[in-house]
Amino acid sequence: GENVEQHPSTLSVQEGDSAVIKCTYSDSASNYFPWYKQELGKRPQLIIDIRSNVGEKKDQRIAVTLNKTAKHFSLHITETQPEDSAVYFCAASKGNAGNMLTFGGGTRLMVKP
Amino acid sequence: DTAVSQTPKYLVTQMGNDKSIKCEQNLGHDTMYWYKQDSKKFLKIMFSYNNKELIINETVPNRFSPKSPDKAHLNLHINSLELGDSAVYFCASSRGSGVYNEQFFGPGTRLTVL
Numbered sequence A: 001g002e003n004v005e006q007h008p009s010t011l012s013v014q015e016g017d018s019a020v021i022k023c024t025y026s027d028s029a030s031n032y033f034p035w036y037k038q039e040l041g042k043r044p045q046l047i048i049d050i051r052s053n054v055g056e057k058k059d060q061r062i063a064v065t066l067n068k069t070a071k072h073f074s075l076h077i078t079e080t081q082p083e084d085s086a087v088y089f090c091a092a093s094k095g096n097a098g099n100m101l102t103f104g105g106g107t108r109l110m111v112k113p
Numbered sequence B: 001d002t003a004v005s006q007t008p009k010y011l012v013t014q015m016g017n018d019k020s021i022k023c024e025q026n027l028g029h030d031t032m033y034w035y036k037q038d039s040k041k042f043l044k045i046m047f048s049y050n051n052k053e054l055i056i057n058e059t060v061p062n063r064f065s066p067k068s069p070d071k072a073h074l075n076l077h078i079n080s081l082e083l084g085d086s087a088v089y090f091c092a093s094s095r096g097s098g099v100y101n102e103q104f105f106g107p108g109t110r111l112t113v114l
Helices: none
Strands: A004-007 A010-014 A019-025 A032-038 A045-051 A056-059 A062-067 A072-077 A086-092 A107-112 B004-007 B010-013 B019-025 B031-037 B043-050 B053-057 B064-070 B073-078 B087-094 B109-113
Touching: A004 A086, A010 A019, A019 A086, A019 A107, A032 A062, A045 A056, A045 A062, A072 A086, B004 B087, B010 B019, B019 B031, B019 B087, B019 B109, B031 B073, B043 B064, B043 B073, B053 B064, B073 B087
Parallel strands: A010 A107, B010 B109
Antiparallel strands: A004 A019, A019 A072, A032 A045, A032 A086, A056 A062, A062 A072, A086 A107, B004 B019, B019 B073, B031 B043, B031 B087, B043 B053, B064 B073, B087 B109
């Protein structure tokens, strides 16, 4: 089955700096890669996603890149703000029935003011 | 308006008991899921239902039995609770069961087994 590894497990940055979180996946058939943000005690919420036919996608301060050959994808957050502090999860899915998401282990991002 | 809701929010119970968690979505989605998030925050899918039909069962013990009375509801019943069942359980839903469908999560139910 699919295996998704995520690094780092914790990341501390100064407000205004950039943050990068990296994930690798094992199943070359995976073709959908969402990123979820989970604030303390809250539900995971989708912040951005990318499909396998796209190399990069951007939404304001957030961008995701995908390297299908190397089977890795990354989340980039620029100009970080304290409200970006949360746990971020990457996930991978392929076109099989059920839309099964395999999640990475999560990255706890702390943005220091 | 709450899109995906779960009850109860907290559940504290003794080993060996049977308990249920309820989930409802008002998004008109066809597909619903149960995820388990352990103490290390690792999120793992347990079940997926599409139009009340089970389509994923990820090696979950038989003590866990999901039930979908209609498309808007997916309940999780757990028999003979064990200490290792302590976790946060999230329900989620998506418009369809195909890839690219965003999954919307409920607020979670924190289950503590003593």
